Amino acid sequence: MTAGVFSTLQWNTTGATSVSISPALPAEDNQALALSGNAVVVPQTTTTYTATATGPGGTASATATVTVTQPPATISFSAMPDSIIAGQPSTLSWTATNATALSIDNGVGTGALPTGSAKVYPTTDTTYTATVTGKDGKAITAMARVTVQQQLAVTLSVNPDAIGAGQTSTLTWTSQGASAVRITPVIAGCAAAPCTVNLSGSAQTPKLSQTTIYSVTAEDMAGDTKSDSKQVTVVASNGLQTLKHIIFFMQENRSFDNYFGQLGAYKASKGLANDVDGTPAGTVQYDSAGAAVHPYHYQTICAENSSPSWNPSWGAYDLENYTTQPGAGVGGQVLVGGTPRMDGFVTDKDIPSTIDPEYHRVMGYYDQSDLPYYYEAASQFASSDRWHSSVMAGTIPNRMYLFTGSSSGHIFPDPPPVGGWPQKTIFQLLNQYGISWRYYYQDNSVFLAQFAAWNDPAISGNVYPISNWYTTLASASADSDLPSVIFIERASETALDEHPGANVQAGAADAVQVINALLASQAWKSSVLILTWDEFSGLYDHVPPMAGIPAPDNINPIASTGFETPLPGDFVHSGFRVPLIVFSPWVKAHFVSHQGREFTSILKLIETRFGLPALTARDAWADDMSEFFDFSNPSWLTPPPLPAQPTNGTCDWNLEISGQN
Numbered sequence: 001m002t003a004g005v006f007s008t009l010q011w012n013t014t015g016a017t018s019v020s021i022s023p024a025l026p027a028e029d030n031q032a033l034a035l036s037g038n039a040v041v042v043p044q045t046t047t048t049y050t051a052t053a054t055g056p057g058g059t060a061s062a063t064a065t066v067t068v069t070q071p072p073a074t075i076s077f078s079a080m081p082d083s084i085i086a087g088q089p090s091t092l093s094w095t096a097t098n099a100t101a102l103s104i105d106n107g108v109g110t111g112a113l114p115t116g117s118a119k120v121y122p123t124t125d126t127t128y129t130a131t132v133t134g135k136d137g138k139a140i141t142a143m144a145r146v147t148v149q150q151q152l153a154v155t156l157s158v159n160p161d162a163i164g165a166g167q168t169s170t171l172t173w174t175s176q177g178a179s180a181v182r183i184t185p186v187i188a189g190c191a192a193a194p195c196t197v198n199l200s201g202s203a204q205t206p207k208l209s210q211t212t213i214y215s216v217t218a219e220d221m222a223g224d225t226k227s228d229s230k231q232v233t234v235v236a237s238n239g240l241q242t243l244k245h246i247i248f249f250m251q252e253n254r255s256f257d258n259y260f261g262q263l264g265a266y267k268a269s270k271g272l273a274n275d276v277d278g279t280p281a282g283t284v285q286y287d288s289a290g291a292a293v294h295p296y297h298y299q300t301i302c303a304e305n306s307s308p309s310w311n312p313s314w315g316a317y318d319l320e321n322y323t324t325q326p327g328a329g330v331g332g333q334v335l336v337g338g339t340p341r342m343d344g345f346v347t348d349k350d351i352p353s354t355i356d357p358e359y360h361r362v363m364g365y366y367d368q369s370d371l372p373y374y375y376e377a378a379s380q381f382a383s384s385d386r387w388h389s390s391v392m393a394g395t396i397p398n399r400m401y402l403f404t405g406s407s408s409g410h411i412f413p414d415p416p417p418v419g420g421w422p423q424k425t426i427f428q429l430l431n432q433y434g435i436s437w438r439y440y441y442q443d444n445s446v447f448l449a450q451f452a453a454w455n456d457p458a459i460s461g462n463v464y465p466i467s468n469w470y471t472t473l474a475s476a477s478a479d480s481d482l483p484s485v486i487f488i489e490r491a492s493e494t495a496l497d498e499h500p501g502a503n504v505q506a507g508a509a510d511a512v513q514v515i516n517a518l519l520a521s522q523a524w525k526s527s528v529l530i531l532t533w534d535e536f537s538g539l540y541d542h543v544p545p546m547a548g549i550p551a552p553d554n555i556n557p558i559a560s561t562g563f564e565t566p567l568p569g570d571f572v573h574s575g576f577r578v579p580l581i582v583f584s585p586w587v588k589a590h591f592v593s594h595q596g597r598e599f600t601s602i603l604k605l606i607e608t609r610f611g612l613p614a615l616t617a618r619d620a621w622a623d624d625m626s627e628f629f630d631f632s633n634p635s636w637l638t639p640p641p642l643p644a645q646p647t648n649g650t651c652d653w654n655l656e657i658s659g660q661n
Contacts, residue, residue, distance in 0.1 A: 003044045003135070007066045009051075010038040016053035016060075023047065043068050073099040073134030077142035079120075085151045086176040089119045092128055092144060099132040122146050123176075152177040154218035156228040162235055162525055162585075162637035165209050169232045171216075172202040178218035178226075185212065208234050235525050235585075237631040240609045240624075242586060244479065244526040247518065248602050249488040250402060251511060252395065252499040253308065253537030256385065256577035260378060261295065262367040267379050267590070275592045277385040279365065283542060287346045287358040294661040295540065298364040301649035303656035305501040306362050306538035307350035310411040310557070313392035313575070314567045316538065317545065319344030340544045350538070361656045363540050366504065373512050373645040374581065380640045382587035382628045388546055388598040389535045389575030390618070398534045398575060399447055401552075402599045403427075405616035407571075409555035412563040420452035424615060426485075426603055427462070428453050435610045436483035439463045442491040442510070469514065473521035482523045485606055488514060490534075500537050509645040515583060519639040528584035528629075530602055536576035546574040546596045552616035574598040587628050589635035601625050 001007060013019055019033045025041065033039075041049070048065040075096040084090050095115045096102055102111040106128055108118050120128070127145045134140070154175040163169055168188070175181050182194035188204040190197075194217070197203065205212070215229040236242075261279030268274040285293045318340040346359045353359070368375035390401035396414070397407035404423040427448065430437045439448055439462055446463060453459045469488070472481050491497050491510055498507035511531065518529055551571040559566050575598065600619035607614060607624075614620035 001066065001068060002071050003068050004042065006040050006042055008038050008040055009049055009064060011051045011062070012036040013053040013055075013060075015057055016055040018054050019051060020054075021049055021051050023049065041066070070134065070136035071098050072136060072138060073097065073132045073140055075099065075102070075130060075132045075140060075142045077128075077130045077144050079128065079144040079146045082145060083147045083149065084122075085149050085153070086123045087121065087153070087174075089121055090146045091117050091119055092130075093117045094130055094142075096132045098134050098136075100135055101133045102130060104128055104130045120146065122148050124148050150177040152218060152220045152224055152226050154178065154181065154216055154226045154228055156214065156216040156230050158214065158230045158232050160638040161231065162233040163208065164237060164632065164634040164637070165234055166207045167234075167633070168204045168207055170202055170204055171214055171230075173197070173216045173228075174200040175216075175218040175226075177220050179221050180219045181216060182219075183214060183216050185214070187214075205232060208232060210234050233525075235634065235637060237586070237634070239631050240605075240626065240629075242526065242631050243528050243584070243609055245482050245484060245486065245523055245528070246606055246609060247486040247488065247527060247529040248402075249490075249511070249514065249529060249531050250399070251490050251507065251531070251533045252497050253535055253539075254498060254533040254579055255536035255539040255541040256387070256543070256579055257295070257541045258365050258536075258539040259371065259374065259533075259579045260383070260385075261365050263375060263378055263383070266368045266375050270379060272379060272590050276383075277543065277594070279540075280542060283540075285343065285346045285363060285540065287360065289358065291358070293346050293358075293360050293363050295363050295365055296660045298366055298370070298656070299650065299658040300652045300655040301366075301370060301505045302503050302651035302653055303361050303364060303500055304353050304355060304653050305351055305499070306359065308394045308535045308537045309350060309564075310393050310569060311564055311567045312344075312350045312538050313536075314569050315344035315347065316576075317342065317344070317392065317573075319347060342542060342544055345538070345540045355653055356657050360660060362538050363660075364656065365540075370505065370649060371508055371645070372643040374508060374579070376640075376642050377515075377583065378579075378581050379590060380642070381584070381589075381636065382582040382591040382593070384580045384593035384595070384597065385577070386543070386546075386594050386596045387532065387578060387580040388596065389578050390599045391571060392545060392569060392573060392575045393535070395534050398599065401618070402534070402602065403448070403451070405600050405603055405614065405619040406552035408553065409558040410560075411557045411566060411569070412560045414558075414560050416450040420450055420454055422452050425451055425453055425459075426606065426615065427459055427487075428456075429612055429615060430485055430606075430610075431458055433610065433612055435485060435612070437462055437485040437487075438468075438483045439487050439489070440466045440469050441489045442466045443495065445489055445492055447489065466514070470517050473517045473523060476522060478521045478523040479526055482527075484610065498533070500539070503647070503649075503651050505645065505647045505649050509647050512645045516642075519583070519642075524639065525585055525637055528582065528586070530605075530625075531579075531581045531583065532599070532602075533578040536578060541577045543577050545576055546598065548572060549574055549598070550617045550621045552618035582625070582628050584629070585634045585637045585639075586631055587635065588630050591628060593627055595623065595627060597623050597625070 013035045046068045052061045077094045131141045156173045158169050184193040186193045211234045213231045217227045219225045257279045264274040264276035264278045389398045393411045400407040403425045496510035498504050600622040603619040604622040604624040
């Protein structure tokens with residue numbers, strides 16, 4: 001019979017007490033076989049069945065063979081469309097039966113069974129042959145022919161399409177049906193236009209000093225022509241004046257080692273320099289019980305909060321080596337032994353936890369598997385391993401430094417006085433000198449509203465929802481529509497922020513959306529976006545804060561009602577290191593700065609670029625970040641490809657101390 005057909009086994013016994021058959025029958029038929037009976041089998045190959053009868057007198061056996069023949073294979077095979085222009089695809093489709101393998105010639109290869117398809121791009125008339133092997137071992141074939149029409153066509157592309165003065169671009173062209181191809185104006189290796197070139201190929205432009213349109217023309221044997229043109233834009237540079245838009249975007253609460261302690265190793269894995277002062281091997285802290293705690297990779301993208309407040313910060317800076325002496329500087333602080341030990345991170349119990357009572361979670365870190373966009377962006381654009389927050393305190397004092405160049409003595413998140421904080425902000429300074437600006441908020445969080453200037457319509461009228469950022473950048477006139485200075489406020493802590501306690505991947509994905517809108521816009525070529533985080537949140541970092549920087553005013557740290565009695569401290573120390581990524585076509589590629597800076601360098605960049613005076617002694621002292629840029633040789637007029645930021649990591653506080661060494 002043929003495979004798949006039913007056959008009936010039939011047996012009779014005498015003097016037997018039981019019967020068995022092999023190969024075994026289906027389960028329902030093989031249980032307690034009748035001493036005489038029958039059963040249906042459906043063998044797929046030739047099979048010999050053996051029946052064994054057992055009784056008081058011994059055993060007896062008998063066999064029966066079912067011979068199975070395999071049906072022949074069949075195949076239907078077609079090409080659609082079966083007539084194309086060279087370079088266009090045709091789809092080969094097939095359906096086969098009773099086949100064990102299928103292959104197609106002309107480089108297509110093996111195919112799926114019983115049905116499948118494959119795209120082909122023949123350049124000449126081609127007959128494709130599909131061969132299937134049947135279960136009976138025999139091969140059969142079927143053919144499909146694709147006729148190729150040679151229609152005259154030519155395309156041109158340029159990469160990059162925007163360059164700095166004195167740079168070159170690569171032209172790439174393809175043609176079909178052409179007997180000759182010419183390019184104008186001149187290209188490298190061709191002194192006079194039009195330049196006759198290969199029918200398809202690539203070539204460099206000469207060094208260009210102005211925007212140039214290149215055209216490629218293909219001609220066939222009949223004298224017909226087709227052309228394509230592309231523009232290479234030469235972007236003029238005039239130092240910092242090249243930056244028409246300075247955008248600063250501040251997220252929440254991450255130390256450098258917590259986010260970028262593994263950045264150097266990542267750069268090395270990409271063939272770049274391992275030039276980042278990341279978390280050293282052998283790093284250790286000791287908790288209050290004396291147990292050693294080493295840095296470890298978080299197993300969760302959510303972990304409980306930890307404290308960046310004034311007292312935990314100074315304790316982390318040096319747990320035991322501080323003493324208080326009268327007249328010893330602002331706050332009366334003296335460091336015994338000179339060099340801070342950075343040894344008090346895991347002894348802070350400012351925020352109790354039942355999951356992690358010994359505060360080990362501050363030693364956890366993320367890497368490129370958690371934050372691939374940030375790691376790649378920091379590797380391709382510019383970063384720094386000596387970028388600090390402005391003060392050893394939490395969010396509010398540091399954001400006050402960012403807006404005003406000082407916290408005016410505040411070291412705690414004090415509520416503003418009636419009428420708002422009176423300090424002059426960078427936004428008032430911009431208004432004073434006629435510099436356009438805009439403040440974007442992502443939800444109901446608008447820190448600027450805590451300042452007295454909020455009552456001025458010239459200030460509050462420049463505050464917009466983040467939706468305006470996207471619509472402005474989507475416009476073809478984005479470069480002229482975007483103001484000179486832009487601040488982007490972080491989202492709330494409970495939703496799309498990167499604050500400990502929240503989902504860092506969700507917060508990062510929100511930031512990525514903001515950044516990518518600029519990278520894809522017409523404003524990109526004249527912009528810089530500075531992404532940073534406002535303080536370290538008590539998370540471990542091995543580099544001490546900067547010492548000996550100017551105090552912005554003569555105000556001592558203010559003790560506040562409702563907060564702990566402050567430890568001795570001062571405003572001539574910066575805060576701890578925090579991450580930084582500087583996005584711009586004009587930053588040095590793969591650059592890592594090792595020069596100490598803090599947030600008021602952002603103010604200094606704005607002040608230097610637009611000719612503004614300093615707000616305080618701190619931003620007057622600050623470096624203007626010129627080191628990050630090379631205005632004679634733009635690296636990223638066409639931004640590099642950056643990975644998507646995943647949001648599917650495990651979010652479980654109960655895992656915050658899992659994976660410790």
